[in-house]
Amino acid sequence: MISIPSFKPLLLSAGIALGLTASLSGFAEDAAPAVDPADDETIKVGVLHSLSGTMAISETTLKDTVLMLIEEQNEKGGVLGKKLEAVVVDPASDWPLFAEKARELLQKDKVAAVFGCWTSVSRKSVLPVFEELNGLLFYPVQYEGEESSKNVFYTGAAPNQQAIPAVDYLKDELGVERWVLAGTDYVYPRTTNKILEAYLKQNGVAEEDIMINYTPFGHSDWQSIVADIKKFGSEGKKTAVVSTINGDANVPFYKELGNQGISAEDIPVIAFSVGEEELSGIDTGPLVGHLAAWNYFMSVPTDENDAFIETWHGFIDDSNRVTNDPMEAHKIGFDLWVQAVEKAGTTDTDAVENAIIGLTTSNLSGGTAKMLPNHHITKPVLIGEIQDDGQFAIVYQTEEAVPGDAWSDYLEGSKDLIADWTDPINCGNYNTKTKKCLGSEQAAKE
Amino acid sequence: MSPMSRFVFGGSGPALAMALGFLLLLMTATGAADNQPIDPASGSAAKLTASSVAESSMPGPVADAGADVANDIAASAAPEPAKNLMAEAEASEPDLDPETGSEPDLTATFDERVSELTETSFKVKEAAAQAIADSGDARAIPLLKALLAGDLYYRTADDRVVYVAPAGSRGWALTDALSGEALGEVGRRDVRKITVNNRMRGALRTAIAALTLASPDPALRLRAAREMVGSDDPSVISAVRGQLAAEDDRQVTEVLALVVAIADLKQPDSDSRLAAIEVLHGNLYPQARNALNALLESEQDPEVLAATKAALDAIDRKRQLNSSIETLFFGLSLGSVLVLAAIGLAITFGVMGVINMAHGELIMIGAYTTYLVQQAMPGLTDWSLLVAVPAAFLVSGAFGVAIERTVIRFLYGRPLETLLATFGISLILQQLVRTTISAQNVVVQNPSWMSGSLQLNPGLALTYNRLYILLFALIVFALLLLVLKRTALGLQVRAVSQNRAMARAMGVHSARVDALTFGLGAGIAGVAGVALSQLTNVGPNMGQAYIIDSFMVVVFGGVGNLWGTLVAGMTLGVANKLMEPWAGAVLAKILVLVFIILFIQKRPRGLFPQRGRAAAD
Structure with a gap:
């Protein structure tokens, strides 16, 4: 006998089910197989990137990059005479799961270093684990700054290496006077936009010339937001969109821009999270001329870059695959880590941390990347325009590499802070006025 | 400089030495021409560099000879005015022939x-x-x-x-x-x-517009004219004036007149300003409004000022209307997506009473079917959707029938177990797609007829993809209604859902009807997937984003009522879009959810509750 059930149990059960969806989806599937651990004489390297979920579009490539770097290093004879062995886990774009997987890597697999995370919320989620278990994390993505941990090396850009130069470019070269700061609703866009807003206001931009908008992860209905941007931009002053929209929400966003006929000459969009990889999922015809600010583009004309692209195509066995900025960051981070381990003669966390500061390696745009005492690196800033083949034409490049600044100079709370992990300061948030280290508890409150 | 020279001269030894020596001497000569003392030390150091570079690339004696030749040539060239050559040396391509090395002049061909x-x-x-x-x-x-x-x-x-x-x-x-x-x-x-x-792109567009303004094709002229709206370049304006006098196409004339009128707002005599304002009265081009706003601030003449205000008021009234139409359209289009996603569920959940947690995955399978259809017919993207719609209906429908026959039929009347079982199925289906296709999103192409927008007036454009999907949702709804109300299957479905025992006594094969009903709901979900593939990302997880919304719409509309689903979907869509401008996308969604919770407290059976005996169960 089938009957129409009454509502209360239905709603209750639906509620239970939705809760289950949220909590179980993380376990839905697990990682790619790790390399055969038969040989004890290996050094294990953890790879902590989402291979499924909303961030998989960006992070899967990074997992492959680390595997490629490890393979390459093993061909050269490994590190300290031992082979490297990758341990790959899948945190499935689920932030709490990142912490669990990080713990698993450090405690169960006893990895010497971890290469991983993309979103800042995932980094914040694993941070306490790395500090508690004294692990090493190499974080390859541009982020909002306002952080420096003893256990994390930030090989992506800090705001002064991406966001601020990008805004300067729009302001000085394109004469932009009105600003739309659009982002996904989480810590990186919110902090970056806070810094940018403070920076713009210090540069004389009025309150009503700044529009800030946040959308959830995976947002797909962009009609009214794009229509608002169009209206905001048609009031006479030159307008630009500074986009910190992350993950696959970018695809419908750019599609909607194209459909509503907003071209790059009218309202250019400069993105901090859209690279070659993200563009390979879109028809770039309507996007030509929109911008992105990074520290590396696949189109950089150097021999190092050509060699890197060739190795990548050989490894992935597909000559249509693209390279992007976080891949370069992983390469730099990996090179520096290998050098530091060789220099220290051990994979011990503290020894490697001391050894790595001051080491240099060549980046792919023809310069040098140096690990600074604040655990950030020096990077050139590049601005590119999207072309119809999904590549970027470089329209601006800083003459010299910019050193990464952990604490923004434009925010009240952080302008007096510096990070320096060498003696005598040895602190991630040292106040230069009070000459005091705030310590990790204070930093958590900030 | 030296690597560049080496690059240009391709490493041929004597030429390299000549080139370097020549350049260095020229630079020294430049210094002399500017009456600046030459630092002998730096001069010799530079020469040293030149010869050492030369030596590195060829045997010594030859290098010396080469350098000598270079010196000779340089000496003979030294009296020439060196300024241009200095510029050349700084440019990335040093041209060393004094005859052709002159600066790029205005008569360049x-x-x-x-x-x-x-x-x-x-x-x-x-x-x-x-x-x-x-x-x-x-x-x-x-x-x-x-x-x-x-x-x-x-x-x-x-x-x-x-x-x-x-x-x-x-x-x-x-x-x-x-x-x-x-x-x-x-x-x-x-x-x-x-x-x-x-x-450059902007400059090119304007340049091309200027060149095509006199083109015989009115469509080209119209595009050119639109590019020039808001321009204040006097040469452009005079060209436009010339064209305006000769123009016979009505649309082009309108735009050209607008270009001229915006420029005329800056005329010194108030009569021509008034005439220009008359042209701009109620004009929806944003440039017109901006120009009038600028005038409002600088204007002295009270008559002109009043006219400007009136013109701006007219523009603002029209803009208001536009913006209401736009919001309504956005809301309906969001609503149509909700209706499409929910309408399959309205059958399985609403009519059959099965809580199908795998509904989102059936949508996803429809979207993936679209992807596979496009892969199977490369180069025919424009037609692929016409094939994908029936294909997705059949594929998702088949999945639905299989799920019903293998799992759900054993669980009728046990909602909690159905819920858990279908939730398990949804995970299985997601994993199936991850392993067989990819864990990453796939690219579904938009056919060309779904890109771009329908320009209703200069201030209002409706995007084609949303427009088609709105129509598509209404067609699907109408067809479904027709199937349920006018076909034998529909009659049997309604009979079984109202009273199974009685329907069986009347000779209805109830098991077959259950399977077909579930298949119909699943098939509609698949069709929704085709539409969604045009709007959003297609990935293994996409179904999860719609399952909550779908249940919300069905519950809000009243379980078992198709019209309820339509009205509820559209209402929620419009409500969401009305709130979005001031609440933001995140808060708008939360507010809608809160509203529904409160509404269900007040009217637990939704907008259109079922009446009669079926509802009493």
């Missing part, structure tokens, strides 16, 4: 201008493009258009500017951009695209 496009500096390229546009040469328009479209390349071997067309599997067929001569086929690495930046 068309060909020279074109070859300047291969430079890396955007400033040089922009100037060259402007000069090409001003040249009046017949080849200018196609050349600039190709440049704008990114179809202009140059051969890396000799910097010759070429058009390319794909040839063979990996090569390009080249055509000389100047002579039109075919240059044979080369590999893709042998040509490089001439890149343009935003500024």
